[in-house]
Amino acid sequence: MxxxxxxxxxxxxxxxxxxxxxxxxxxxxxxxxxxxxxxxxxxxVMRAIKAAEHQLWETQISKAYVGLAGDPAYADAMIKLILADTVERGNIAAAATPGGTGAVRQAFELIKIANPSARVFVSDPTWPNHISILNYLGIETVTYRYFDRTTCGVNFDAMMSDLKTAVKGDVVLLHGCCHNPTGANLNAVQWQEVIDLLNARGLVPMIDIAYQGFGDGLEEDAVGVRMVAAGTPECLIAASCSKNFGIYRERTGLLMMVSNDAASQKLNQGTLAFLNRQNYSFPPDHGARLVTMILNDDALxxxxxxxxxxxxxxxxxxxxxxxxxxxxxxxxxxxxxxxxxxxxxxxxxxxxxxxxxxxxxxxxxxxxxxxxxxxxxxxxxxxxxxxxxxxxxx
Structure with missing residues (x-):
């Protein structure tokens, strides 16, 4: 064989x-x-990570599994960090993943089972692993123009023109901030225009946010994500803690499903747990535990x-x-x-x-x-x- x-x-x-x-x-x-x-x-290793690890070493009494979706306290803390109060917590399903890449992979798996005919629109260029995973899963990928090589900024008119070719049920992959690889970002006015187009054409946004806090600040870098989550019927958000917490090797990520229909949260949450079970069962907890401790402790x-x-x-x-x-x-x-x-x-x-x-x-x-x-x-x-x-x- x-x-x-x-x-x-x-x-x-x-x-x-x-x-x-x-x-x-x-x-x-x-x-x-x-x-x-x-x-x-x-x-x-960031100071707060070191301090949290020391506390954890002194107090942790078990290394038993956490739930299939990870510790709910971790999801709560990360949702608060990324979305603040822009969406009701009861409308959000979330599952811990092995890094931001794990969140991206699970999101693509979710798209495939929810709508096998969906195409995923990705920026040109984008993080190469986006396209690699999509190709591996057999999901059709369509690129939209994004980077203007003359100005080295966002070619927004071309981007919008290309997204207008998407049809209802297609997915548009967006970078929450600090676009990889270009470093060129949408402004708030452009984010709103994208949201209006998504809603007008029945498109599903997916946001990859891996660098919150690396651009204009923790709150400022979340503006686009919050606008999309609050302004569309549903969206997917893949988040990473590798960069802003400096815990690359701990593989700490989170996938969120946001819906304006609270009644669907239970089904969504069950689907995320199912996907985790089919892939790696229980997600890693060490990094997630440290992030939770830091975000819930004022001094840390x-x-x-x-x-x-x-x-x-x-x-x-x-x-x-x-x-x-x-x-x-x-x-x-x-x-x-x-x-x-x-x-x-x-x-x-x-x-x-x-x-x-x-x-x-x-x-x-x-x-x-x-x-x-x-x-x-x-x-x-x-x-x-x-x-x-x-x-x-x-």
Whole structure:
């Protein structure tokens, strides 16, 4: 049987990480992997996480399973963080998942069993694993234009034009904030126009929110998600705690089903529990437990929010520093978009050939579509990157 297996395409980001590790140059710069790193190149354990882990170690008396959907207290805390009071809690079904990727996968599984003919519209570009999972599940994928490579902002008119080709029952996948890979986001007016189109055409929104707190702030980054949840009959929300709590390896995520019909919540909740049972049964709890403790403890939450704000402001400083240095070297403001983008990523909008030139000539590693992780920079490497970009003719 095994001899019939075929080699699967390598993950481009993982392959890039391997190339970086094998590069002997001491001045190489890693802007590829999508993980937050501080100025020392370390992904730190946040202070509040350390404190919560210490409390948990002292007080936890059992490692028995939690429910199929995870601890309800975790769902309550995350729903409050993301949606605040915009939707009645009784209208929301939720299940813990192994990371944000697990939430995305379960959402796609849910779409497939709820409406096998549904197409999923995804932005061009989007996080590559969105399309990979959809293809694996045999769900038809349609791209909508999103990134304007001339302005390096959102091509909103083209986006709306493409979404008007969707038909009732199709799903539109949106990024809640800090769009991956572009860093270009919708504003509140544009979010409302998208909501109006979704409702007019009977489309189902699905939101992937993985970077709340990395863009304009915890509350500000949730504006679009809250508008969609409150303004549409139903939606799916896949959330991740990997970035804003720094617990990547704990695989902590949540899938939410939001409906304006409270009577359907029991069925929805049962469906999410069923999906978990078919996949991994009981979700991991350690990360979810820590998140719950932090969000429900005033002191821990304040410390977590303060450190997250330090991270956010640090990335904004790196963005501004890079934009300023590129302006100084080029005598042009054509790279000003870097300071306007939000989150860890920006898309330079250049060619794979020039990205490869940066790697070959300067040891600068970024994904072939020119996505770079701003958090991979520091004060010392900003001038190096800026000079390399100008020298490469980007």
């Amino acid at each position: 095994f001899e019939a297996l075929k080699a699967q395409p390598a993950d481009k980001i993982l392959a890039l990480m391997q190339k970086f590790r094998e590069d002997p140059r001491s001045d190489k710069i890693d802007l590829g992997v999508g993980v937050y790193k501080n100025a020392e190149g370390v992904t730190p 939450r304040a410390d977590w929010a303060a450190e997250l704000e330090e991270v956010r402001l640090g990335m904004l400083g790196l963005r501004q520093g890079l934009a300023d240095e590129l302006q100084r070297l080029s005598g042009s403001d054509r790279f000003g978009f870097l300071a306007q983008h939000r989150g860890m990523f920006s898309l330079l909008g250049t060619t794979p050939e020039l990205v490869e030139k940066l790697r070959a000539d300067n040891g600068i590693y970024m994904v072939g579509d020119s996505r770079m992780n701003i958090a991979g920079l520091n004060a010392d490497t900003i001038p190096i990157l800026a000079k390399a970009i100008i020298d490469a003719g980007i």
